Amino acid sequence: MSVPDNGTARTEAVRPEAARTPVTVVGLGSMGSALAGAFVGAGHPTTVWNRTPEKATPLVALGATRASTVAEAVAASPLVVACLTTYAATFEALEPASDALAGRTLVTLNSGTPAAAREMAAWAAARGARFLDGAVKNVPPAVGRPDTLLYYAGERAVFDEYEETLRVLGGDTVHLGEEVDLAALYEQAVGGLLLPALLGFFQGSALVTARGLKARTLVPYTIKWLEMIAEQLPLMADEIDSGDYTRPLASVGIFHEVLPDELQLAEEAGVDGSWQLPMHALVARAVEAGHRDHSISALVEVLRAPRPSGA
Structure with missing residues (x-):
């Protein structure tokens, strides 16, 4: 039936x-x-x-x-x-x-x-x-x-x-x-991925609609981006399980360098980008911990570490 x-x-x-x-x-x-x-x-x-x-x-x-x-x-x-x-x-x-x-x-x-x-x-x-x-x-x-x-x-x-x-x-x-x-x-x-992913899409929607474009125009490109991320997850999981972050496809340093651009774009578009600040701080902590040239998956080591007092 x-x-x-x-x-x-x-x-x-x-x-x-x-x-x-x-x-x-x-x-x-x-x-x-x-x-x-x-x-x-x-x-x-x-x-x-x-x-x-x-x-x-x-x-x-x-x-x-x-x-x-x-x-x-x-x-x-x-x-x-x-x-x-x-x-x-x-x-x-x-x-x-x-x-x-x-x-x-x-x-x-x-x-x-x-x-x-x-x-x-x-x-x-x-x-x-x-x-x-x-x-x-x-x-x-x-x-x-x-x-x-x-x-x-x-x-x-x-x-x-x-x-x-x-x-x-x-x-x-x-x-x-x-x-x-x-x-x-x-x-x-697994569920912890949902809200950050949706917020990323909502942020993108706020940016393009501020230009008079439709959020719907983002959908095919967002799907392709998510498919790319899905393809990389097994590699990142292997890096995390092995603790070897020395052969990055995308390094912590690359992410760190573009963070100011994200905030500048949000400010220009009149979009609230403050929800991203804790993520930016996490990337900065990874750089300070010596992970600049390591894979972005090394962020898990920062997540595992005790948060600095007063942070």
Whole structure:
């Protein structure tokens, strides 16, 4: 079966035995609704719950069952997927269902720190539930696509048991390891790229629109630039892992020399470039630390170093 069209989402066919697995989804924001829709579309008996019951109405129309309480929702399925904003929100939502968690598997797909993931795992274990923590690395309309990435951490046997069911949510489904906080760690480590990258695009958009040009004109060139960066990431990762920064394609010094130009252009265009100043300071610290002729990936050594007092 295919996922109902929630924009552009699609999923591959799943095995009949996976399709029969009952699933509960707790939390029906845009992402939670997309997850529930994918499960329904793939043939899973799907129970849904949200603090605002009306959010379940479109899913009920597709075939989901709306639970009147979170405890009823948890009790309905062996697999419970919680998709709320944070671990704190997940704790708060699930606390009334504590007694119903025993013998079930809880999967959390929310934002938060590795420490909070460990706390969540201990909380679930104390209530007799098995636990996986995960992250959806895409936007809601991409749920169900064969190339959509989700990764999980926790007991491998639990992941193996539900892998085909979870794969309904995205074909690129990965188990990172048994350390239960790994998904939260990678979520933070990978997700940290998003805002700086978007700010770079927004800065560029402010610059070109100040000239009366359209931000849309930047898109093809920005995509090519991001593709170039993607090609260089394996090399930079190898430099970081080896600690050898002596064969740079782009050195710290090159970046350092052009920093004044960035600020001058922003000033000329009447654009606020102050968000770049901490990055500029980081590059300057790398030069001071002797990395001028090293690869730009040597910035990781500055990030690892204690920040100077008073800085």
